[in-house]
Amino acid sequence: MKETILSIPSPLGPTVTLCKNSWQASATPDVTLSIVSGMHGDQLNGLYLNSRLTRFLNDVAEGRETDFKLKGKIQVFPVVNLHAVQSGTRLWSFDDLDLDLAFPGNEKGEVAEQIAQCILTHTADSTHGVILGTGDHLYEDAPHAKMLHADRTTRKMAQSLGLDIVRELAESSTAKLNLLHHWGESSISSLMVSVGKPQTLDRTLCDSLFDGLVNLMVHTEALSTSANKNDKTDVHFFRANGNYCVLSTQAGLFTSEVKAGSFLKEGDKLGELRDIYSGNTLEEYVAPQDGYLVTLRHHPVLYEKEPVAILLTEKKSGFWPF
Numbered sequence: 001m002k003e004t005i006l007s008i009p010s011p012l013g014p015t016v017t018l019c020k021n022s023w024q025a026s027a028t029p030d031v032t033l034s035i036v037s038g039m040h041g042d043q044l045n046g047l048y049l050n051s052r053l054t055r056f057l058n059d060v061a062e063g064r065e066t067d068f069k070l071k072g073k074i075q076v077f078p079v080v081n082l083h084a085v086q087s088g089t090r091l092w093s094f095d096d097l098d099l100d101l102a103f104p105g106n107e108k109g110e111v112a113e114q115i116a117q118c119i120l121t122h123t124a125d126s127t128h129g130v131i132l133g134t135g136d137h138l139y140e141d142a143p144h145a146k147m148l149h150a151d152r153t154t155r156k157m158a159q160s161l162g163l164d165i166v167r168e169l170a171e172s173s174t175a176k177l178n179l180l181h182h183w184g185e186s187s188i189s190s191l192m193v194s195v196g197k198p199q200t201l202d203r204t205l206c207d208s209l210f211d212g213l214v215n216l217m218v219h220t221e222a223l224s225t226s227a228n229k230n231d232k233t234d235v236h237f238f239r240a241n242g243n244y245c246v247l248s249t250q251a252g253l254f255t256s257e258v259k260a261g262s263f264l265k266e267g268d269k270l271g272e273l274r275d276i277y278s279g280n281t282l283e284e285y286v287a288p289q290d291g292y293l294v295t296l297r298h299h300p301v302l303y304e305k306e307p308v309a310i311l312l313t314e315k316k317s318g319f320w321p322f
Helices: 044-061 082-087 111-122 152-160 179-185 203-219
Strands: 002-008 016-024 032-036 068-070 073-077 128-133 139-147 165-168 189-196 223-225 236-238 243-247 252-256 269-274 281-286 291-297 307-312 315-317
Touching: 002 111, 016 044, 016 082, 016 111, 032 203, 044 068, 044 073, 044 128, 044 203, 073 111, 111 179, 128 179, 139 152, 139 203, 152 165, 152 189, 152 203, 165 291, 179 189, 189 203, 203 223, 252 291, 269 307
Parallel strands: 032 073, 032 128, 128 189, 139 165, 165 236
Antiparallel strands: 002 016, 016 073, 068 223, 139 189, 139 291, 236 315, 243 307, 252 269, 269 281, 291 307
């Protein structure tokens, strides 16, 4: 069921509206799973995934997906930053606020702050939460799950997705302004799924993740199924202190020689930086140690001290034991 949860008059055009889709088996569900996408206007993979999930859940509710039944409550927020999506930009240029740095929000603040407050209010009764995103601006992420609170429940949620890589994030002053942090503060078992790069819809990646999200719904008991489910996937888990950022020391044109999602050995070449005017090689980048290449710069113009890549090191193989 589609529901408008926020309506803000616009001075020059149509009203700004925020909608959600929801399905539930009973008036008082034991489990509520919230799935949020479109936090930034350039994150297209999440929009596509939530559109597929919406169609699937409509089919479940109407009896066309006979292997599945609603058991709890599922609510999907497909497009959070509507104006940014419409303009094709990461942020909405009118207020230029990053929605994922606007939490807990303010019902009397800027539009982004009102939207943040509304999202937090409508997910407050959730038992589980998932944010769908992509790599940051100018970067590509290999498919992986990120979490702030790596407790047993959240790790098992991540395992149910069927992804190879799960990453713990370090707490920071900036992180305290995002939705994932506030869900954790409210004891909502939550994680973020990052896949691909901004401004790009990769259907192959999304389609491979769709089954994992359905399996997560079953795992959290928001759905039940008569089909076999598999939560036994081996997962590589990386602690927050295992993130290694490779930085440039000069400015120039970056060309990569590896792909995000690769396991690298110490000394493997990541790419090189060339002078834009002469074409001469300024520096080469190599893996400082063995690790998994989770994030890679895809935009070639690089400034001094900007990240080239992020490697995950100190791997802990498998999810058992914790």
